[in-house]
Structures are given as structure tokens and as C-alpha cells.
Amino acid sequence: GENVEQHPSTLSVQEGDSAVIKCTYSDSASNYFPWYKQELGKRPQLIIDIRSNVGEKKDQRIAVTLNKTAKHFSLHITETQPEDSAVYFCAASTGSGSQGNLIFGKGTKLSVKP
Amino acid sequence: GAGVSQSPSNKVTEKGKDVELRCDPISGHTALYWYRQSLGQGLEFLIYFQGNSAPDKSGLPSDRFSAERTGGSVSTLTIQRTQQEDSAVYLCASSFMRDQPQHFGDGTRLSIL
Numbered sequence: 001g002e003n004v005e006q007h008p009s010t011l012s013v014q015e016g017d018s019a020v021i022k023c024t025y026s027d028s029a030s031n032y033f034p035w036y037k038q039e040l041g042k043r044p045q046l047i048i049d050i051r052s053n054v055g056e057k058k059d060q061r062i063a064v065t066l067n068k069t070a071k072h073f074s075l076h077i078t079e080t081q082p083e084d085s086a087v088y089f090c091a092a093s094t095g096s097g098s099q100g101n102l103i104f105g106k107g108t109k110l111s112v113k114p
Numbered sequence: 115g116a117g118v119s120q121s122p123s124n125k126v127t128e129k130g131k132d133v134e135l136r137c138d139p140i141s142g143h144t145a146l147y148w149y150r151q152s153l154g155q156g157l158e159f160l161i162y163f164q165g166n167s168a169p170d171k172s173g174l175p176s177d178r179f180s181a182e183r184t185g186g187s188v189s190t191l192t193i194q195r196t197q198q199e200d201s202a203v204y205l206c207a208s209s210f211m212r213d214q215p216q217h218f219g220d221g222t223r224l225s226i227l
Contacts, residue, residue, distance in 0.1 A: 031213065034216070044157070093213050101173070104156045107156050
């Protein structure tokens with residue numbers, strides 16, 4: 001089955017710097033890769049997603065890149081702000097048959113220092 | 115409703131009791147998912163419903179866990195004979211269909227004494 005590895009587990013940056021979080025997946029049939037932001041005690045919120053027919057997607061300060069050959073995808077946050085501090089989860093869809101759930105990485109705790 | 119609704123928001127119960135957790139998905143969403151999140155951990159898939167198809171139960175950790183989805187809408191997750199290791203936040207999500215953005219509820223925080 002699908003396995004998703006996420007790195008780093010914690011990341012601390014200065015306000016204004018960029019942050020990059022990387023994930024790898026194992027199932028070559030996976031075709032949907034969302035990223036979620038979860039603030040303490042809150043529900044996970046979708047911030048950006050990408051499908052396997054696209055190599056890059058950008059939404060303001062957030063971008064995601066996908067390398068299908070290498071089976072890895074990354075989240076890039078530019079000009080970080082203190083309100084970006086949260087736990088970020090990557091996920092990959094299970095690729096085949098009756099499955100349709102997401103397999104999540106273990107999360108990256110991002111701290112943005114003012 | 116506007117979003118995924120879960121109840122109760124908190125549940126404290128004694129070891130050995132049964133509990134029922136409820137999820138009301140976004141109207142029109144055919145796919146519904148249950149996940150479990152232990153303190154400081156990631157999201158662990160439990161079960162997935164898609165329309166009228168048989169659910170994918172591959173993530174259920176033991177036969178004490180079961181779920182149903184009546185009328186293609188509301189879902190109930192039942193945990194029988196609860197154990198302390200069942201303590202976690204149980205999150206429900208729904209999506210328009212598979213491989214579409216999943217929207218999460220606020221979860222039920224379950225504490226087993």
C-alpha cells in the first residue's frame with residue numbers, strides 16, 4: 001500500500017525567509033497530492049493541492065512541485081509570516097480499486113520567528 | 115450545513131464502555147472518510163465510504179471499530195469495549211467524490227479513563 005514520508009519533522013525560520021517541506025510517496029498510481037495546515041486544536045485546512053498531470057502549482061506565497069518520476073513533492077512558502085506557524089501535512093491518494101482515501105505524512109511543525 | 119459537522123466535540127468515558135461518534139458531511143458530497151489523530155501525531159485512515167459502494171474498512175485497527183453511513187449522508191463510528199489506547203481525536207472528512215479535496219470537521223476528542 002501507499003506510504004508517505006515527510007521531512008523535516010520540525011522547521012524554524014525567520015519571518016520573511018522561505019520554508020520548504022518535502023514528501024515522498026511509494027505508490028506510482030497515486031494521482032492527487034494535497035497539503036493541509038493544522039493550527040493547534042483546529043481542524044486540518046486544505047491550503048493547496050496538485051494532480052499528477054501537473055508539475056507545479058502556485059497560489060500567492062504558496063507553491064507545490066511534483067516529480068512523478070522520483071515520486072516526491074514539495075511545499076514552498078515564501079515570505080513567511082508568524083501566522084504561517086502551524087503543522088503542515090502532505091498526503092497522497094491511494095491509487096487504485098475501491099480505495100479513495102488519503103495517506104498522510106507525519107507532519108512538519110513550522111515555527112516562524114518574528 | 116456549510117461544513118462538516120461532528121458530534122460530540124468531546125467525549126469522556128470509562129474503559130470498557132461503547133461510544134458512538136457522529137459525522138454530518140457537506141451536502142452533496144458522496145465520499146466520507148474517518149481518520150484518527152493521536153496527540154502530536156499525523157492522521158491515520160480508518161474507513162472510507164463512496165456512494166452506495168461497499169466501504170473500504172482497511173484502516174480499522176480492530177474488530178471493536180465499526181462504522182455505517184445511512185442514506186448516503188450521516189455516518190456513525192462505533193467503538194465497542196473502549197481501551198485507553200483509543201484516546202485520540204477522531205476526524206471526519208467529506209469530498210464531492212474520490213480524489214477531490216477533502217474537507218474536515220472539527221473532530222471528536224475521545225478520552226478513555
